[in-house]
Amino acid sequence: MAFGAAWTIVDLFMGFVIGPILGRMSVPARIELTTKLMPKMVLIMPTVVSVTLAAGWQLGVEMGTVDSSYYHHGLLVASYVVVGVMAVIALGLLEPANIAILIELKKPAPNPAVIEKLMKRFIYTSGIIGLLQVATLLIMTRIAAG
Amino acid sequence: MTEETSLPPVTQVGMVSLALIVAGGIYLSSHIPGDVSLMPAVILLVLSALLLALNFLALARVKNFRWKRFFDVAKWSFLAYLVIAGLIEYAFVRNDVTGGTLVVLTLSLLIFAIHVPMMIGFTVARYD
Numbered sequence: 001m002a003f004g005a006a007w008t009i010v011d012l013f014m015g016f017v018i019g020p021i022l023g024r025m026s027v028p029a030r031i032e033l034t035t036k037l038m039p040k041m042v043l044i045m046p047t048v049v050s051v052t053l054a055a056g057w058q059l060g061v062e063m064g065t066v067d068s069s070y071y072h073h074g075l076l077v078a079s080y081v082v083v084g085v086m087a088v089i090a091l092g093l094l095e096p097a098n099i100a101i102l103i104e105l106k107k108p109a110p111n112p113a114v115i116e117k118l119m120k121r122f123i124y125t126s127g128i129i130g131l132l133q134v135a136t137l138l139i140m141t142r143i144a145a146g
Numbered sequence: 147m148t149e150e151t152s153l154p155p156v157t158q159v160g161m162v163s164l165a166l167i168v169a170g171g172i173y174l175s176s177h178i179p180g181d182v183s184l185m186p187a188v189i190l191l192v193l194s195a196l197l198l199a200l201n202f203l204a205l206a207r208v209k210n211f212r213w214k215r216f217f218d219v220a221k222w223s224f225l226a227y228l229v230i231a232g233l234i235e236y237a238f239v240r241n242d243v244t245g246g247t248l249v250v251l252t253l254s255l256l257i258f259a260i261h262v263p264m265m266i267g268f269t270v271a272r273y274d
Contacts, residue, residue, distance in 0.1 A: 050230065054237060061241060068177055075174045084168040091262050092161035096269035099219065103270050114273045 003051040008133040010044065015127025022110055027112050034119055035105050049090070053083070072143045078111065079139045086132045089125055097121045153272060154204035160265040163197035166190045167254040174247055184246045191250055194257050201264065212271040220267030224259065231259040 004041060022030055052054075060066040060076075097118045104110050104118070170190035174182065205211065238251055 050233075057237070066175065066178055068180055073176070078173065080176065082170045084165070084172055088161050088164045088168060091164060092157055092265055095262075096157070096266045099223070099266050100270045100273055103219065104273065111273075113205075118273065 003048045004056065005040060007045075007048045007052050008130070008137065010048070010129035011126050011133055013130075014041075015130045019127060021121035022119065027116075029112065030119070031105070031112065031115060034101060034115060038098055038101050038105070042095075042102060045090075045098075046095070049087075075139050075143050079136055082132050082135050082139070086129050089129055089132075093121060093127045093128070097125070152208060154201070154208065156201050156205055156268045159197050159201045160205075160261050160268075163194045163201070163261055164258065166194040166197070167257055170194075170254060171251065174251065184250055187247075187250045188193075191254055192258070194254070198257055198261055198264075201261070205268065212274045215274045216267040217265075219270045220263045223263035223266045224252055227259040227262050231244040252272040 020028055022033065025033065057066070064070065065072075065076065067073075101118045101122065104114050167190065169213060170187040173190070174184075174187050177256065234253060235255055
């Protein structure tokens with residue numbers, strides 16, 4: 001649960017707080033922030049996502065909520081779809097952009113245009129995933145409310 | 147950077163391929179613990195594999211692509227995703243998934259472990 005909350009908070013923070021701030025910074029400042037931020041994100045995000053999904057599934061198996069006979073099975077399947085969309089976006093767009101930024105920053109003369117393009121992709125997709133996280137929160141609230 | 151106009155839509159095709167195996171996984175997991183026809187999941191898996199093959203072919207035809215950079219990045223990503231796929235496979239086995247369902251999920255994980263490193267390697271190489 002803690003890792004799940006961390007995943008949601010980090011995505012929303014990146015998309016809706018860091019993103020707009022980054023857009024108003026000077027290019028050298030953006031590069032400096034990106035240089036320090038992105039290596040941490042490569043470690044943090046896959047970890048919180050993997051732990052959330054693995055632990056969440058095991059908890060569901062233990063509690064029997066993943067069974068097709070569960071009362072809110074339809075809502076559970078809806079959450080699978082939302083998480084599936086998040087996974088495809090994260091694996092296809094977010095993580096490649098993250099790795100590409102890291103590699104570009106390690107060059108003796110990083111190309112600011114490439115970093116800017118990839119950071120935009122990173123920030124926008126973080127925001128989209130954050131919104132999808134809100135959708136999972138709504139589904140969980142609906143399930144908890146009975 | 148490799149000329150943008152000459153690049154095939156590797157990322158987009160890769161995401162569609164991933165979406166297909168995710169859909170197959172959702173279909174199978176939404177029927178736990180009952181028996182379910184594997185045919186829809188198999189069809190999705192085959193389509194996903196076809197897209198993977200098409201992606202490789204399309205990328206292989208690109209002239210002047212940064213292959214060294216691509217493989218430098220993709221091989222390490224593949225190692226990481228092989229470990230991740232192994233952990234997920236372990237979870238399936240621990241949860242008593244057997245038979246045809248396990249075969250379909252295992253092959254889906256294989257496509258996942260190949261396609262994601264391919265997309266990472268492609269993204270890095272195209273902007274190199």
